[in-house]
Amino acid sequence: MAEKTNTTVRLFGNLHTLRRERGLPPVAEVFLPEEGMAAIDLANKLDLPLDRIEGVFCNHLAYGLDHRLHPGDEVAFIPTGVPGPHRFMLGIHAAGKGHLKSSD
Template sequence: MNAHTNTTVRMFGALHTFRKERGLEPKTEVSIPPEGRTARELARELGLPIKKIEAVFINHVVYGLDHLIQPGDRVAFVPTGIPGHVRLLLGIYGAGRQSAA
């Protein structure tokens, strides 16, 4: 029996393009262990460029890359370069500042 639960992960914007250019799907299913994994660890596992990630949505809430992903969460990585007013509206500005600290 598999102790991990599938978690849906999406990549937006430039991260979507990054995956497509490498012949990879911008939406994937991954296994997250019962103890969880940080968004940063998952991004590395997926081969995403950490410096190009502004924030991560987990279950429709924005977080920095140090947030813990639990099995079954819905995850979406958001790239840097999102226009200022959109970043503020979505709460990405604060998450990006947390990740950079």
């Protein structure tokens, strides 16, 4: 029996391309345990190369890969290669330094 899913993960940029090359959709349906899972562990579970990931968007905020994801979160991995100005506007720069992007 297939594992139930409770969270949708979106992949963009080079991660989208990688999934397509592997014959997989750029959107993954996964199961996260109630206690959550670190984004880095989810990336490993999805067999994503860590050197191609800068962080993770969780519920519209950028975080580092140590951020804990929970069932039902809106998740998207941030690929490497996002242009400079966008890195600051989206909070990617701060997430890479372990700082949460401010929502204000």
